[in-house]
Amino acid sequence: MKIGPTLLVAACLLAGGCGKKDKPPPTEAKAKTQAPSANPGVPREPLPPVPVAEANTTKPAPPPPITSSLPLPEQARREMLASYFYNCVNPAKVAGEDLTGDGRQDIGRLDFDAEVRQRFLRHTHALGIGFSQTTVTRKMQSLFVNTNGVHQPALQQEFEAALKDQNLTAADWRRSVHNDLAIRHLNRVHGLTGGFMPARVSRHYYALDRELFDADLVVFAATNFVRQVPDTVPALNAFYQKNAQRYRQPDLLDIVHVPLRFSVLDPSVKTGGTELNREVEEIYKKNKNAYNMPAEEARARIRRELLVQRHPKTGARFNALLKELAAKPVNIARLREVVDAHPELNRLQINGVTAPGASGKLEHVIRTAGQLDPGQLSPQPAVSDDALHLVALVTRKPQPFKKLNKLTEQQYSSVQQDYRGESSLELALKNGRAFAPVLVERVNAGQSFESVCQAAKVWVVPLPRFTLGQADWGTNAPPLPLPVGVVQSTVLPMLDGGETSRLSGFVQVPGGGFVLRLKKRHGTANAPPTEVRKFVNEMRLRGMAAASLDSLYPVTVEPALAALPPGWMVAEWRNLRRALMLRARGKRILSVSGEITKAQQAVNQKETQLAALKRQRKNTDAVTKELNAALQQLYRLRQEKQFYAAEQDALARGPGAVEPVLPPPVDTERTANDALVNTLNTTNVTSTALLEVAASHPGTAAARRAQLVSAANLFHHEKVNLGAVQAQLNRLLNARPNDLIAPAALLGRAVCRDDLGQTVPAKLDYEALISRHPHHLAAVPARLALGVIAMEAGDTALAHARMQEVIQTDPVGYWARFAGLFKRRLPLLKPPR
Known part of the structure; x- marks a missing residue:
């Protein structure tokens, strides 16, 4: 959705x-x-x-x-x-x-x-x-x-x-x-x-993330095929004619525009300066992921929007003129008539522009006019640093397409460079795609990789040793501009099913392509225990962020908008959206079945007509077209009905709203909550201080939360006392095993037992958590832990099933990333006989 x-x-x-x-x-x-x-x-x-x-x-x-x-x-x-x-x-x-x-x-x-x-x-x-x-x-x-x-x-x-x-x-x-x-x-x-992330999950991920690989690339670079490109005038002319639309000269535009100067209509507003530049930069840095365009273009767009916002009187005047002019086709005389009718606009100029050939300062005006039809007025202003421009296109005159021998020296050279670059790239891709299956076939037949490449006279580049987790090549970069991420994404599917494929298919990249040979896997380098512990703690902190922070989606509507609620709430939030959708579409849902019946009747009628025409040997084109339209309508309605049925089923299976079981907090509860929050606000929050809050306010809901936060605090210490954490969580669960914080406490206890090597009790806790709270976020890492335990035990079928459950139930995608990688490394399941 x-x-x-x-x-x-x-x-x-x-x-x-x-x-x-x-x-x-x-x-x-x-x-x-x-x-x-x-x-x-x-x-x-x-x-x-x-x-x-x-x-x-x-x-x-x-x-x-x-x-x-x-x-x-x-x-x-x-x-x-x-x-x-x-x-x-x-x-x-x-x-x-x-x-x-x-x-x-x-x-x-x-x-x-x-x-x-x-x-x-x-x-x-x-x-x-x-x-x-x-x-x-x-x-x-x-x-x-x-x-x-x-x-x-x-x-x-x-x-x-x-x-x-x-x-x-x-x-x-x-x-x-x-x-x-x-x-x-x-x-x-x-x-x-x-x-609460089990250490065994992070250690497995660490091992996969740090595994060392040696690989070679068979490179098919476009630059290596330039000499094979036919450098003849007929070939160049054929390329030029094929791409005529690209090289056609821009239309000659006759444009009129009225610059509504900010200094005239909003004289009290400061238009630019360092303050505007600073604000543009702040907005861009805050929302740069939301702009799918180059940085300078995005900054220019933000600048234009700010200028419009800062000059409301100019904007109001633009809208008034637009409304007055919109009734008739626009030309210079019409513009002058309207402007002259408003004495307050007597300082405005009506300017004519011919494009191409106009000043670069009017690029915004030309770009706006280029999207108009002759006689049309732009409904949006063209924005410059000092004005809003009312833009109209008077005439558009297409330029004749120049023959190749009539181009200027610069234009001819540009076409020639495009021809050589694109033709050499086409040759590189053609040769690479043809060579890849031949290489696989001959290597599988027993020939060596080196001999096949030497015979084909292809370029083989050895890659520096790399891992799937590294962010870049560092100082040991290969002799070609290839990001390490491209190599990693090529290697990853070669590891599917627990087996290593030696050769990839042909991979296209900018400027050519390559075939990768996975030469050797070295396993994980021996890492010091302190580094592994640091990695485990980092994964736990990231998990906590995934559960509590907003998901990182671009925001384009209002700065106050969030894309998703906190991670722990996403599943319930999605089910709420589902319920609201079904409620909003209630009438439509009821009417779909009747429409399907009518559509089926229409299909039957057209099929009968078509059969009759065929018997009479008459033209069936019109009826066939109507029958196809009726079938498409029937298909759409059936798909819509299936969608509503699936959503109703998902709503019934998903998490519902929480029903409060406690009365509104009394003064003692409010005092306990104040104490807890004030303690959390201190510079150095300790487990002891949190337990003191719980002891000072016994029997309150805040005391139970203080105990959970205390256990989490202790769990995240560098040298964690898992026995102490488990004891605190046991007290919580024994007192109230079914309240709203019980799933987190049960997961924490299971992870403590897991990290202590008590696999059987840990499995029982994981399974109990999934059974009692299947929709709670805590059930997701529990499923992941059970999947890794099954993977270690060699139960491939159960491991596949558990990893798939994680992928399907993780509402934020953090734990699904682990499950996806683990699942790819599992041996493939044999199909049932």
């Missing part, structure tokens, strides 16, 4: 933003950035103490209540509106959610994000996460600070007063901030699941 622009829930988890209609000055309303935790196993909670600027001594009114009597859907909706307002996001201007990937918006942005927030709030309620008024007040103050981190009460009061204009209350805003804190803490707790 295609995932389009998605939830704005991340907006409520961000610390920056604005809430006012006019942004505060640069020295105000800037949130402080929190330093990372000293202990990588336990992320810190963003609750720093906030200095408060001097204010009057009047006793403040009591804060609004944190709890609400509103139904959960309405509560989530109002909280999302408050988050939107603070982050300056208008949900009405953001695309809704396309739940099926067909380009239609099935649900609005606000409605979808409110549904997602409800799911998060159910989890926070079920875990008993709630904070005191003091903690919420401190967080709210941290959202309105200057660059020195000092709270600005006036800014906060101004924002809260503006909430009324949005039909919101101070209670909505306070509750939104409180629940943002709760969701963030929830994310940290559930993210601990990904950190």
Whole structure:
């Protein structure tokens, strides 16, 4: 399923933003950035103490209540509106959610994000996460600070007063901030699941990642075939005629444009300078993965967009002129008539341009006009550094195609270079594709690789020794510009099925291609134990990041948008999308069966007509065409019905919404949550300090979470005491074996037993986890561990099955990467007789 622009829930988890209609000055309303935790196993909670600027001594009114009597859907909706307002996001201007990937918006942005927030709030309620008024007040103050981190009460009061204009209350805003804190803490707790990675999995991956290979390349480079290209005028002319469209001269364009100068229509706005350049660079660095274009082109696009945003009066004038001119074909006289009718535009010029031949400064105007038909006005402005240009194309005159002997010396040389380059590349690819099967056949027949290559007079290049895990060649690069990633991706399928294929097929790359011979595998180099332990810990930290952080998808709609929810929530989020899609398409689902019946009747009717015409020996072309159209319609409807049925089945099998089993947190629970979060916010979080929180607040939900975080903290120590971790997790599981943090605790205990060499108890824990919580993220690494155990035991069929389960159930793809690599190295399964 295609995932389009998605939830704005991340907006409520961000610390920056604005809430006012006019942004505060640069020295105000800037949130402080929190330093990372000293202990990588336990992320810190963003609750720093906030200095408060001097204010009057009047006793403040009591804060609004944190709890609400509103139904959960309405509560989530109002909280999302408050988050939107603070982050300056208008949900009405953001695309809704396309739940099926067909380009239609099935649900609005606000409605979808409110549904997602409800799911998060159910989890926070079920875990008993709630904070005191003091903690919420401190967080709210941290959202309105200057660059020195000092709270600005006036800014906060101004924002809260503006909430009324949005039909919101101070209670909505306070509750939104409180629940943002709760969701963030929830994310940290559930993210601990990904950190429990069995050492045996990481060690196997390390061995595969560090295996050493020796290989040779039989290179077919285009540059080696240049001399074989016929360098004759007829051959060159044939190439030139074949590619006439490429070498045709650009049309002669007669363009008129009106530059709407920023200095005339927006004289108070500063148009450029270092500040604009800095902002362009910041936006590009933040979103460069979202731009599928060269860096300079992307920067120019961002610059144009910023200029349009900064000059609203110029944009408004452009839209007004466009509307006035759109009714009739455009020419210079028509433009002058409209401009003369507006005295305030008397300083504008109407310029004519002929392209090609125009100044390079008008490239943006020419590019815009080139997409128009004669007499057409561009609906979008051409943007330069000092103006928005209203562009119209008056006439377009195609240039005659020049004969080869009429080209200039420079043009002729360019065609000749293209001809030689493309012809030599074609020869290289032709020879490489012909040689590859011959090489395989003769080597399999017993001839040596060297003798076959010597007889064919091909270029053989020995590669430096490499591994599948290295990022580049380093200082030992081969004598040709070939990235190591291309070689690695060629070798990987040669290792499928646990056997080594000596020769690859022909691989095409820019400038030619090659055949790779895998000469020797050396196994994994003996690595010091400290390096292996470091690798194991790194894989565990990456797993925790995969479970807790947002997936790295490009964001192109709004900076506040996230592409996916945290990893532990993805499976439930996808099932929510599925349920919403089926609800939105309810009427359509009911009508499909009836449409299929009608379409089948139409097919039957056309088949009857076709048979009758054939008996009468009449022309059947028209009826055949209609029958084909009816069959296609019937096929589409059946496919649609199958899709809905599959989605309904997946919804029934997928994870449902969590039902809160705890009452709203009372004061003792809120105090315990405050203590836990404050401890997590300290510079050096220790397992002992977390256990002290649990001991100080016995019987609370926060105490149980403190125990889980303490065990995770201890587990991520460089010299981990697995027995102590296992004892803490045992206490958790013995007290409440079925609550929401039990899957993470059960996985942690299984991994401890696994790392201690207690394989049988570990297997029992992994299997119990999968059986009790099949949709929980913790079940994914459990399946992976069982797959590796089966792989080590030589049970190929079970190992294949477990690895395939990981690939199918991993919602974020982190553990599926391991499973995919392991599965490729397993011996191929023999087909059943």
